[in-house]
Amino acid sequence: MSIQSTTPQPLDPTTLPDHDNVPGNAYAYCVRLTQPLFMQTGRMIAYYPAPGGQGIRFEPLMATSLTGMVAERFSSPLYSRDWVVANGSAHVILGDRGFDINSYDLDQGNLTVRAANLLAFDASLELKESIIPGFLTLIGTGKFLASSSGPVIFVEPPIRVDPEALVGWADCPAPSLHFDAGWMGHFLGAARGALLGTRSGEERQYDFTGAGTVLLQSSERMMEDPQVLRRLEGEVDGLGTGQLQRLQQVIQSRLMQQQQ
The missing domain is CATH 3.60.160.10 (Mitochondrial biogenesis AIM24)
Incomplete structure (x- = not known):
């Protein structure tokens, strides 16, 4: 052959x-x-x-x-x-x-x-x-x-979307944040959010209402935005010792997750 x-x-x-x-x-x-x-x-x-x-x-x-x-x-x-x-x-x-x-x-x-x-x-x-x-x-x-990350999906409000899947929106009001009370109240969900500093689409969504179009990617793989780090760096000076230690714990948890 x-x-x-x-x-x-x-x-x-x-x-x-x-x-x-x-x-x-x-x-x-x-x-x-x-x-x-x-x-x-x-x-x-x-x-x-x-x-x-x-x-x-x-x-x-x-x-x-x-x-x-x-x-x-x-x-x-x-x-x-x-x-x-x-x-x-x-x-x-x-x-x-x-x-x-x-x-x-x-x-x-x-x-x-x-x-x-x-x-x-x-x-x-x-x-x-x-x-x-x-x-x-x-x-x-x-x-x-x-x-x-993957093909784009076009949807109409009213709809709630995972923030990591959101690409953008056209001709409709900016979304509001919606937190799922059931997920937040569940012990495992609350523990993951509090101890590991992580969020998921099951816990938090963007809530779109009114007329317009919402663009979603068919994956939760977000692209790195260099301005997120610059924005955080600009806020560090305003944190106290305890807050800096908490931030360090969150960063270490996220690094451990990504290395698994």
Whole structure:
């Protein structure tokens, strides 16, 4: 018996889409760059310069040539160090740690998305920080890219969702937190939350009401958000000795869980 391997057809500018996933690959997305694009750092994996073009310029948000546009379009100082503006003419291939990537179109819309999932967005959109930590809101008309752990599911409120499965929500009020009284009152559930510092979707959910659309990923595998650590670091100075010791216990418990 012989085993034959097939080599995928190599990509080139003529076989790449202008705005779509790389053929047969849900984990890579190709953008035909013709206008400024806000992009999270570390997500560009390759690009083909347009014929006769000079390639792409990746400029930090605080660059002198960008300050006016950034002030108008990117209202989130907390996340500004993790983003650049891509200018030029090229086919740009984006990837995000092996997660699924999809594009979404907003038409005079209002969508809030988890910051760690947002990869890129057109300069025609305006970005603001959500009142819920770890989320960003896009307003206006344009296209944006977001990643997810598995395919995205679209659902309508009223619904309660596991926070770790939530990607974002569009055109509906921000959620409120719901704690399951039965789960919280159960000895094992209470012990796990109090002693190990862990939460689950059975214990705590986001409660959505009203009209709109909620985006869920088909997995509870959350992506790391560097701003969560920076936010915590900023709060440490305000903690007393007992609180710091408690925080140390929680961190040690979480490390032990992840090492199992």
